[in-house]
Each structure stands twice: as structure tokens, then as C-alpha cells.
Amino acid sequence: VKEEINLQNLPHQLDESLRSRAAIGLVVLATDHVIENEFQKILNLQGVALYQSRIFNEPCVNTETLSAMESRLEDSVKLILPGMPLDVVAFGCTSASMVIGPSRIHEICQKAKPGVRVTNPFTAAIEALRTMEVSRIALLTPYRDDLNQQMRSNFEKEGIQVPAMASFNVEDDNRVGRIAPASIEAVALKIGKHSSVDGVFIACTNLRIAERV
Numbered sequence: 001v002k003e004e005i006n007l008q009n010l011p012h013q014l015d016e017s018l019r020s021r022a023a024i025g026l027v028v029l030a031t032d033h034v035i036e037n038e039f040q041k042i043l044n045l046q047g048v049a050l051y052q053s054r055i056f057n058e059p060c061v062n063t064e065t066l067s068a069m070e071s072r073l074e075d076s077v078k079l080i081l082p083g084m085p086l087d088v089v090a091f092g093c094t095s096a097s098m099v100i101g102p103s104r105i106h107e108i109c110q111k112a113k114p115g116v117r118v119t120n121p122f123t124a125a126i127e128a129l130r131t132m133e134v135s136r137i138a139l140l141t142p143y144r145d146d147l148n149q150q151m152r153s154n155f156e157k158e159g160i161q162v163p164a165m166a167s168f169n170v171e172d173d174n175r176v177g178r179i180a181p182a183s184i185e186a187v188a189l190k191i192g193k194h195s196s197v198d199g200v201f202i203a204c205t206n207l208r209i210a211e212r213v
Contacts, residue, residue: 021047025080025089030056033177035092038210053079059173066096077112086116094121094203126158134198138164138191141203142176163196177206185212
């Protein structure tokens with residue numbers, strides 16, 4: 001009779017896995033083609049781990065479809081390493097961050113992962129612009145005009161003036177993810193030359209631009 005090998009309760013060591021420096025949770029829109037790839041380029045750091053979850057959204061981007069993600073966000077955050085802490089959770093949508101509101105996003109993410117730090121593209125943009133002492137921006141987006149005007153108003157409430165705006169005016173998020181980086185760069189360089197602006201803010205995590213910055 002051939003003897004069967006069946007080893008159990010093997011001794012082993014545990015380490016911090018891929019997250020020895022930081023564990024980042026990223027909530028990605030179901031229609032986002034870009035953010036995961038661009039995050040990997042930016043966060044190519046030893047010991048910094050990125051864990052992603054998707055949140056359902058309609059491809060048509062408007063106030064109603066963006067607002068609808070509020071009720072789905074908690075469950076999406078809970079899908080990221082259940083039972084394990086994260087250092088930070090990032091909600092990866094600029095326009096939805098504006099529509100739902102940064103404070104509400106913070107509240108929902110904290111409910112799903114108590115004690116976690118929370119960020120979103122709009123809050124991060126404000127902090128980055130202040131750090132760089134940029135107070136007048138040209139705003140480049142793929143959004144329809146009502147969202148652009150709302151974003152302009154929100155920036156101005158934070159003390160950031162928006163004297164110039166430009167938009168591809170594409171409501172289908174699946175098309176937004178396919179806008180060529182060369183097209184984005186060309187418009188950014190054009191509006192960035194305006195004498196009334198200090199810099200250009202390119203809104204939407206689904207626009208491919210990291211490779212051109």
C-alpha cells in the first residue's frame with residue numbers, strides 16, 4: 001500500500017505581505033478604464049500596497065447617476081480586505097466627490113472601515129493647489145456644462161478662482177476613458193497659456209493624462 005503524505009498545522013511565519021509601509025484601499029467606478037493603471041504608475045513604491053474595489057455606476061454621467069453611488073459606497077469599501085485595517089481609503093471619482101460631498105464620503109467610508117483615513121480627488125485637488133500656491137486655475141473636464149459650473153462654484157468656495165474652463169462634453173464614461181492623451185494634453189497646454197491662470201486642473205480619474213505630466 002502506497003503511504004499517503006498529509007501534513008497538517010505546518011509551522012509558519014507571518015510578515016506584512018505587500019503592505020509593510022502602507023495599505024491603500026481604492027474604490028473604482030465600474031466604468032473607469034484608467035485609474036488603476038495610473039495609480040500603479042504613481043504608487044510604484046516598495047511596501048505600498050493598493051487594494052481595489054469596484055462600485056456600480058451608470059455610464060451616463062450626470063448629477064442623478066453620480067448621487068446614486070452614495071448608497072452603494074459603504075458596501076464597496078467593505079469588499080476591500082474584510083477584517084483587515086487600511087491606512088487610507090480613496091474614493092476614485094472627482095465629480096461624484098463633488099456631488100455627494102467630501103464630508104459625506106468620509107462618513108460612509110469611516111462606517112465601513114472605522115478609524116480609516118479618507119480622501120477623494122476633489123479634496124486632494126484643493127490641498128495640492130494650496131500647497132503649490134495656485135489660486136487661479138483653468139479647469140479641463142469631460143463633463144457636461146451643469147457639472148462644470150457646479151465644480152467651478154465649489155472651487156471658488158474654497159478660494160480657488162476659475163477664470164478659464166474647457167470641456168470635451170462627453171456624458172458616456174466609457175467614451176471618456178478612450179479620449180487620447182494627446183487630445184487632453186493639447187487642450188491643457190492651450191488653456192494653460194491664458195494670462196489669468198496659474199495652472200491647469202484636469203478633472204476626472206477616467207482621463208488618461210499621468211503619462212503626459
